[in-house]
Amino acid sequence: MAVGIIGWGSYLPRNRIKLEEIAAVWGADAPSYKKGLLLYEKSVPAPDQDVITLSVEASRKALKRAGIDPRKIGAVYIGSESHPYAVKPSGTTVAEAIGCSNDVHCADFEFACKAGSEAMYVAHSHVKAGEMPYALGIGADTSQGAPGDALEYSASAGAAAFIMGAENVVATIDYSHSWMSDTPDFWRREYEHYPQHAGRFTGEPAYFRTTMGCANALLEKCGMKPEDFAYCVFHQPNGKFPQRAAKKLGFDINSEQFTTGWLTPWLGNTYSGSSPIGLTAILDVAKPGDKIFMVSYGSGAGSDGFVFTVTDEIDKIRDKADFTRPQLDENKHYLTYGQYTKFRGKILRNS
Amino acid sequence: MAQTLTARVWREQPQRYRMIANKDKKSGKVYFPPRLVTPDDLNAEFEDVQLSGAGKIASWTVIRVAPAPFTDLSPYALAIIETEEGVNVTAQIADCDVENIKTGMPVKFEFRKIYEDNEASIIYYGYKAVIV
Amino acid sequence: MRDVAVVGIGITKFGELWEQSFRNLFVEAGKAAILDSGVEKIDSMYVGCMSSGLFVGQEHIGCLMADYLGVSPIPAVRVESACASGGVAFRQAFIEVASGMSDVVLAGGVEKMTDVDGAIATYALATAADAEYEGFQGVTFPGLYAMMARAHMDRYGTTSEMLAHVSVKNHDNGNLNPYAQFPVKITVDTVLNSVMVADPLHILDCSPVTDGAAAVIVTTVENAKKLGKPAIRIAGSGMATDSIALHSRDDMTTLNATKVAAEKAFAMANMTLKDIDFAEVHDCFTIAELIVLESLGVYAPGKAGEAAMAGETARSGSFPVNPSGGLKSKGHPVGATGIAQIVELVKQLRGEAENGRQLDNVKRGLAQNMGGSGGSATVHILEV
Numbered sequence: 084m085a086v087g088i089i090g091w092g093s094y095l096p097r098n099r100i101k102l103e104e105i106a107a108v109w110g111a112d113a114p115s116y117k118k119g120l121l122l123y124e125k126s127v128p129a130p131d132q133d134v135i136t137l138s139v140e141a142s143r144k145a146l147k148r149a150g151i152d153p154r155k156i157g158a159v160y161i162g163s164e165s166h167p168y169a170v171k172p173s174g175t176t177v178a179e180a181i182g183c184s185n186d187v188h189c190a191d192f193e194f195a196c197k198a199g200s201e202a203m204y205v206a207h208s209h210v211k212a213g214e215m216p217y218a219l220g221i222g223a224d225t226s227q228g229a230p231g232d233a234l235e236y237s238a239s240a241g242a243a244a245f246i247m248g249a250e251n252v253v254a255t256i257d258y259s260h261s262w263m264s265d266t267p268d269f270w271r272r273e274y275e276h277y278p279q280h281a282g283r284f285t286g287e288p289a290y291f292r293t294t295m296g297c298a299n300a301l302l303e304k305c306g307m308k309p310e311d312f313a314y315c316v317f318h319q320p321n322g323k324f325p326q327r328a329a330k331k332l333g334f335d336i337n338s339e340q341f342t343t344g345w346l347t348p349w350l351g352n353t354y355s356g357s358s359p360i361g362l363t364a365i366l367d368v369a370k371p372g373d374k375i376f377m378v379s380y381g382s383g384a385g386s387d388g389f390v391f392t393v394t395d396e397i398d399k400i401r402d403k404a405d406f407t408r409p410q411l412d413e414n415k416h417y418l419t420y421g422q423y424t425k426f427r428g429k430i431l432r433n434s
Numbered sequence: 435m436a437q438t439l440t441a442r443v444w445r446e447q448p449q450r451y452r453m454i455a456n457k458d459k460k461s462g463k464v465y466f467p468p469r470l471v472t473p474d475d476l477n478a479e480f481e482d483v484q485l486s487g488a489g490k491i492a493s494w495t496v497i498r499v500a501p502a503p504f505t506d507l508s509p510y511a512l513a514i515i516e517t518e519e520g521v522n523v524t525a526q527i528a529d530c531d532v533e534n535i536k537t538g539m540p541v542k543f544e545f546r547k548i549y550e551d552n553e554a555s556i557i558y559y560g561y562k563a564v565i566v
Numbered sequence: 567m568r569d570v571a572v573v574g575i576g577i578t579k580f581g582e583l584w585e586q587s588f589r590n591l592f593v594e595a596g597k598a599a600i601l602d603s604g605v606e607k608i609d610s611m612y613v614g615c616m617s618s619g620l621f622v623g624q625e626h627i628g629c630l631m632a633d634y635l636g637v638s639p640i641p642a643v644r645v646e647s648a649c650a651s652g653g654v655a656f657r658q659a660f661i662e663v664a665s666g667m668s669d670v671v672l673a674g675g676v677e678k679m680t681d682v683d684g685a686i687a688t689y690a691l692a693t694a695a696d697a698e699y700e701g702f703q704g705v706t707f708p709g710l711y712a713m714m715a716r717a718h719m720d721r722y723g724t725t726s727e728m729l730a731h732v733s734v735k736n737h738d739n740g741n742l743n744p745y746a747q748f749p750v751k752i753t754v755d756t757v758l759n760s761v762m763v764a765d766p767l768h769i770l771d772c773s774p775v776t777d778g779a780a781a782v783i784v785t786t787v788e789n790a791k792k793l794g795k796p797a798i799r800i801a802g803s804g805m806a807t808d809s810i811a812l813h814s815r816d817d818m819t820t821l822n823a824t825k826v827a828a829e830k831a832f833a834m835a836n837m838t839l840k841d842i843d844f845a846e847v848h849d850c851f852t853i854a855e856l857i858v859l860e861s862l863g864v865y866a867p868g869k870a871g872e873a874a875m876a877g878e879t880a881r882s883g884s885f886p887v888n889p890s891g892g893l894k895s896k897g898h899p900v901g902a903t904g905i906a907q908i909v910e911l912v913k914q915l916r917g918e919a920e921n922g923r924q925l926d927n928v929k930r931g932l933a934q935n936m937g938g939s940g941g942s943a944t945v946h947i948l949e950v
Contacts, residue, residue: 139545495712501689522813
């Protein structure tokens with residue numbers, strides 16, 4: 084039984100802040116950030132947006148494409164490191180808002196930036212096991228970087244939602260693989276507002292070792308080569324890291340194979356939404372028969388990898404909801420650093 | 435004025451989250467929020483309908499002096515939206531340039547945070563309009 | 567039904583009254599009304615108040631005010647219909663005397679609004695809208711009337727300048743009222759250049775936040791004659807309601823509750839608009855005065871703005887409106903407003919209006935008071 088994605092949707096907030104705007108406040112050298120990390124601007128959630136609202140909107144688009152009765156969804160999983168509540172699930176609000184029944188399994192996942200692909204992974208597994216006809220997996224974040232920290236240039240907001248099913252599948256999941264190790268490159272303790280990270284340790288021993296570990300194992304599992312794939316998408320903490328990983332693996336970073344799902348330079352790092360939103364941008368344009376290679380990464384550390392094959396069904400539903408690229412490129416509203424700090428609750432105020 | 439609205443907000447979830455209205459079976463008139471009776475018939479029979487989320491601005495304003503839970507948002511646009519189903523709904527217009535709103539503009543509804551009493555409280559969610 | 571009259575009036579200074587408490591405001595107005603009437607005792611009392619709970623944390627105010635006015639153990643009850651609370655208190659007193667249940671009834675109104683900050687006051691007032699489907703969305707009263715103004719502008723071409731003329735005229739009148747909160751003359755330019763509160767309404771299109779109280783003594787015409795007071799007869803009383811939410815109305819540019827309340831009052835009085843010499847109307851916002859006058863039938867729909875610009879509603883005009891200064895200049899302590907309108911009607915009909923704002927030869931006046939975005943309204947016709 085071919086199980087896979089039957090509907091996808093993304094939601095990106097319209098607010099942006101340019102890297103120069105942040106750099107000017109902290110006396111940082113904007114050109115070197117842009118060149119070194121390939122980051123130009125990032126999305127910022129409006130004060131009335133959070134992981135729950137972004138997830139609802141992305142899921143509604145996925146539902147439009149899937150054209151299914153939401154009451155038949157058996158599971159709702161949201162991966163995020165910025166769930167609005169420390170205790171109280173995001174998934175229940177999302178399930179209620181999109182019209183699921185009460186007979187639904189619901190869980191919030193957290194695994195740094197990998198929580199979204201985790202939600203997809205588990206959703207897929209349930210349908211594949213025949214437990215339920217449909218399952219919804221969402222990756223969403225409104226991530227926060229500490230003021231002045233390197234992460235402030237990238238931490239952004241967005242959501243991607245995928246409905247898994249066994250009928251009218253638009254992209255089958257042919258192979259999946261997960262790769263883990265206890266690598267403490269990035270963390271946030273309970274009651275801490277901002278995450279901590281281990282600087283350059285987040286690179287080679289963390290992101291690259293894990294991403295490459297998963298990617299190589301997945302390539303071996305499926306017996307395919309990078310050139311067999313129409314598209315690839317990796318976790319995108321900045322513009323540079325996924326480029327380097329893809330290049331090392333043998334993907335062509337100057338072609339549409341890589342650039343279609345490479346959004347971070349203008350979107351920022353949407354954390355749990357990062358590679359999933361990249362995947363939505365690919366599905367928006369993929370043709371029947373295309374193979375897609377996806378590897379996420381979450382600090383701490385692990386990667387989930389998927390190999391998809393796009394089916395003929397995709398052309399029937401592609402246009403039923405709006406695409407990811409126009410959300411990224413159009414209708415943007417730029418914030419000053421002052422507005423950004425207000426929107427993100429970074430200003431110390433009288434209670 | 436901080437109040438704990440947990441039960442009140444929970445009770446209205448079908449309307450706030452999914453815009454569930456009801457329709458008088460006889461006249462076809464749609465009510466939002468749903469009604470129990472109509473002016474013409476105390477025994478009217480209704481069926482639930484979900485508003486499509488499409489509409490246009492019937493009238494609007496920009497709130498520059500906001501009430502207690504909304505002060506951080508001001509200035510914000512507020513409108514009466516004439517929905518596709520013919521029933522009018524009051525909602526904020528999110529993410530808009532308040533200088534460029536016009537009567538008649540088409541809108542759709544999005545799921546947004548409406549407000550919270552404080553950082554420790556329940557978060558109240560619901561619909562806001564966005565310009566299409 | 568017995569013939570009923572107003573025999574005594576009392577009002578406090580309106581304004582930001584730091585030293586006046588909620589209860590003392592009411593007692594000051596109530597005492598003045600009783601002394602003015604010459605009655606020895608009152609049988610019953612109605613207190614119009616919109617939101618003492620949110621403004622000063624006090625409910626059960628019928629009891630409180632009877633206690634502090636020294637009239638316990640008479641029956642005393644608060645009536646609430648948002649900003650029409652005063653008008654409804656007056657109507658209840660009228661009904662009680664007309665029915666024969668009581669002979670002398672005090673109708674008062676009071677609001678103490680400045681003990682909370684602006685955002686809380688705005689919230690408290692907004693509770694007069696539909697809390698679940700307007701208030702929850704961040705509605706304010708300036709916002710609701712702004713949407714009515716926008717609809718009126720879209721439909722009839724009403725302009726901000728027309729609205730400004732209402733404000734200027736009411737300030738001209740209020741400038742002569744010793745009880746007014748803002749007894750100052752202003753110009754159209756001042757209004758148009760004042761800060762925007764809810765587009766298209768500027769702050770000088772809006773009535774202020776006010777502390778104040780007013781009271782009147784209602785008794786039979788027969789009893790009034792015995793007291794030797796000029797009996798100002800209550801010729802007609804009407805009240806009506808409409809949907810609480812503005813969005814539920816078929817037409818945002820008219821006020822049906824006001825229209826129906828007026829029809830009832832005119833029918834009771836056996837009069838028409840032609841019999842009325844002047845009016846006090848609920849100008850909580852400048853647009854409200856225009857729509858109210860159109861709903862009362864004084865002007866055709868869409869025509870009140872031009873009339874305001876032409877000066878027809880000024881003291882010297884063909885139909886003077888709000889000689890007291892209205893809510894705009896006199897101030898708007900919400901629960902007291904409906905009674906304060908009656909106080910002005912009585913002053914004008916007795917020929918006692920201060921500082922040269924007395925209208926010439928007026929015999930019949932109309933008071934229109936409304937709650938929320940017009941969801942409740944009272945209309946009273948008084949004659950001398």
